[in-house]
Amino acid sequence: xxxxxxxxxxxxxxxxxxxxxxxxxxxxxxxxxxxxxxxxxxxxxxxxxxxxxxxxxxxxxxxxxxxxxxxxxxxxxxxxxxxxxxxxxxxxxxxxxxxxxxxxxxxxxxxxxxxxxxxxxxxxxxxxxxxxxxxxxxxxxxxxxxxxxxxxxxxxxxxxxxxxxxxxxxxxxxxxxxxxxxxxxxxxxxxxxxxxxxxxxxxxxxxxxxxxxxxxxxxxxxxxxxxxxxxxxxxxxxxxxxxxxxxxxxxxxxxxxxxxxxxxxxxxxxxxxxxxxxxxxxxxxxxxxxxxxxxxxxxxxxxxxxxxxxxxxxxxxxxxxxxxxxxxxxxxxxxxxxxxxxxxxxxxxxxxxxxxxxxxxxxxxxxxxxxxxxxxxxxxxxxxxxxxxxxxxxxxxxxxxxxxxxxxxxxxxxxxxxxxxxxxxxxxxxxxxxxxxxxxxxxxxxxxxxxxxxxxxxxxxxxxxxxxxxxxxxxx
Numbered sequence: 001x002x003x004x005x006x007x008x009x010x011x012x013x014x015x016x017x018x019x020x021x022x023x024x025x026x027x028x029x030x031x032x033x034x035x036x037x038x039x040x041x042x043x044x045x046x047x048x049x050x051x052x053x054x055x056x057x058x059x060x061x062x063x064x065x066x067x068x069x070x071x072x073x074x075x076x077x078x079x080x081x082x083x084x085x086x087x088x089x090x091x092x093x094x095x096x097x098x099x100x101x102x103x104x105x106x107x108x109x110x111x112x113x114x115x116x117x118x119x120x121x122x123x124x125x126x127x128x129x130x131x132x133x134x135x136x137x138x139x140x141x142x143x144x145x146x147x148x149x150x151x152x153x154x155x156x157x158x159x160x161x162x163x164x165x166x167x168x169x170x171x172x173x174x175x176x177x178x179x180x181x182x183x184x185x186x187x188x189x190x191x192x193x194x195x196x197x198x199x200x201x202x203x204x205x206x207x208x209x210x211x212x213x214x215x216x217x218x219x220x221x222x223x224x225x226x227x228x229x230x231x232x233x234x235x236x237x238x239x240x241x242x243x244x245x246x247x248x249x250x251x252x253x254x255x256x257x258x259x260x261x262x263x264x265x266x267x268x269x270x271x272x273x274x275x276x277x278x279x280x281x282x283x284x285x286x287x288x289x290x291x292x293x294x295x296x297x298x299x300x301x302x303x304x305x306x307x308x309x310x311x312x313x314x315x316x317x318x319x320x321x322x323x324x325x326x327x328x329x330x331x332x333x334x335x336x337x338x339x340x341x342x343x344x345x346x347x348x349x350x351x352x353x354x355x356x357x358x359x360x361x362x363x364x365x366x367x368x369x370x371x372x373x374x375x376x377x378x379x380x381x382x383x384x385x386x387x388x389x390x391x392x393x394x395x396x397x398x399x400x401x402x403x404x405x406x407x408x409x410x411x412x413x414x415x416x417x418x419x420x421x422x423x424x425x426x427x428x429x430x431x432x433x434x435x436x437x438x439x440x441x442x443x444x445x446x447x448x449x450x451x452x453x454x455x456x457x458x459x460x461x462x463x464x465x466x467x468x469x470x471x472x473x474x475x476x
Contacts, residue, residue, distance in 0.1 A: 001206070003078060003215040004281050007085045011270050011277070014089035019266040022094055025409050026101055028258035035108035036254050043178045043352055044342060045108060048254045050263060055191040056183060056254075058268040059331035060247040061096070062194075066238035066272050067325050068145065068301040070280035071308075073235035075289050075296075076227055077220030078213050080280055083231055087239030088273035091416035093266040095240060095392060098399035098413060100248035100265035101258065108253035110343045111245045111395055118401040119394075120460065127394055128347050131246055134391050135340040136365060137384040138243055140372040142333030143167050144380075146326045148302040153322060164373065167330065172366055174334035175341055176358040179254065183334065190327045197309070197324025202278040204312040210285040222289040226439060229423040229430070233385040238276025240420065242391025243332070244269070246339045282308045340365050382433050386424070393420040397457060404461045405468045422450040 036047040048056075073080040103109050106117065112131055116124025147163045154163075174182050205212065219227050237243065248265055255264060283292055286308055295304045309321035344361045345352050352358055372380065396417035403410035425446035428434035437445070 001212045001214075003081060004212045004277065007081050007277055008274060010085050011088060011273050014085075014093070015267055015270045018089050019093060019097070019262050019270070022097055022266065022412060023262045025403065025412060026098070026261075028101065028261055030257045030259050032105075032258060034104050034255050034258065035252060036256060039107060039253075041353055044250075045253045046178065046180050046184075047256050048180065048184060050256070050260045052184060052188065053251050053254055053256075053260070054264045054268055056187050057247070057251045057264050058271055059187050059191055059194070059327070060250060060335045061241070061244045061268065062237060062272045062275060062328050062332065066276040067279045067305060067328060069235040070238055070276040071283040071292070071301045071304050072296060073231060074280050074283035074287075075221045075223075075293055076225075076231050076234075077218060077289070078215045078284065079217055079219065079227060080231060080235060081215065081277065083235055083239050084273055084276050084280065087232075087235075088269055088276075090412075091396070091420070092238075092240040092244070092273070093269035094412055094416065095396055095399070096244045096248055096269045097261060097266040098402070099245045099395050100252050100255075101261045102399065102402050103249040103252035104255060104258060104261070108249055110249045110339065110346055111391070111398070112343055113346055114398050115394060118398050118405075118464070123394075127391075128343065130387060130391055130394065131343055132340055134243060134384070134387040135246055135336045135343070136369055136372070137380060137387060138336040139171065139333050139340070139365075140369045141380055141384055142329035142336060143171065143369070144373055145302060146329045146333075149305065149322055149326045152302060152306050153319060167333070168366065168370065170330070171334045171337050172362065175337040175362045175365075176355065179250075179338075183338075187331060190331055193320065194324040194327045197321035198275050198278055200313055200317055201282055201309065201321055205278070205282050205285060208285075208312060212281045212285050220289050222293045228443075229427045232420070232423045233389055233427055235276065235280075236385060236388050236392075238273050238280075240389070240392050240416070242388045242393070242395060243336070245391055245395035246343070247332075247335055250335055250339055250342070279305075279308070282312065286311060337362065337365055337369075379433075382431070386428055386431070386433070389420060389427070390424050393417060393424050396420060401457070401461055401464065405465045407465075418450060418454060421453060422446050425449045 036045055039045045040047065070080065070084065099111065102114060106114060112124050112128035115127035143164060147160060147167055150163050151160050251264060255261065283304060287295065292304060295307060305325045306322055310318035312318070313321055341358060341361045350357050350361065396413050399413040400410045400417050403413060426442045429437045429442035429445055430439050
């Protein structure tokens, strides 16, 4: 239990120390009008209070990931705690803060627009495709996972297809209506359910007879899957997730002041990591690796969520905790589709004030997503994981470029960018959904590709800095 408490303390301390350090590097300025003020349109650009923005941001980013991912990551043993803690403080929260703040400084731009500006015009097209792939996969995954949990709660008394239909209807309405009409109103209530369930699980675990295992670097995975790179694609939300880069710009369009950024972007990533710690610890405490693996194989991680909640809290409170687990994917799936609509609209330069324009983009997205629900969940999850972490690496490179050309300390994003880029290359080279190469060969080729990419990045970065200096001189 010492490892668990130290991990929670480190996450909280990280917010007040490293989070403050990152903020000082960026230098937020409240004298600037944020896009919520300068581009207010009553649909996507709507000024909202800091606390409401923070809760929406938390629910946006904390999808299935900080519950399902840590439960599956628990198969590796307590080494998963290290990735959650240090990944969140030094990579995930930095990623979220820089993405959100750079978006604020660039009129609420989504990640494809930022990629085009900072990494080159060709990158804009690549990142646009990546982002849409990721968001549609997220939307689909976050329809099926809450539906499976609801199906368990209702004991199969309502047809699974009917449950899916209701979730799709909610997602559709959340995608096309102004952000303050549904999302801004119900998220505080849903957030309360989530926090109650998570806190109840954590407290019950601490005072139960179950023992939270202490730190060991030994790989305890029952199938002996390698920690590198698999762990970093199993626990994404709760440590580092590219999905967050698609969500932060949504809140960059509703943030009132730049100084609120650390609390909203960095802080909510730390909050998500605490959620991930609680569920990972619960999974490790209640099950041995083989049992947990069998539960997951028998019904995805949904079955493990239900088992943990009912065991620790009983039928009534356990049901509320499961409802909290349902809230997470639902409140990320809706904004996944909303972000996808915004990205397509920005890419094609289609104004979103008119409802017909929103429908024109949203309907094809939902048709594609519905078709994907017929594909095996485990296959979807593997593709989602790779697209997710590829997007995270891209977002970190964007942050690094921004800091580099502004003459600021860019190492804070460069180091996690290089690390995750390497993991992305190794994973796709080794995985069966990729090139299916030997792991050792993948490590070597991944290193070569990462070095080449890093070299190319700095060549472009130096040109961009010269261009920035020339622009500043002309402005002066």
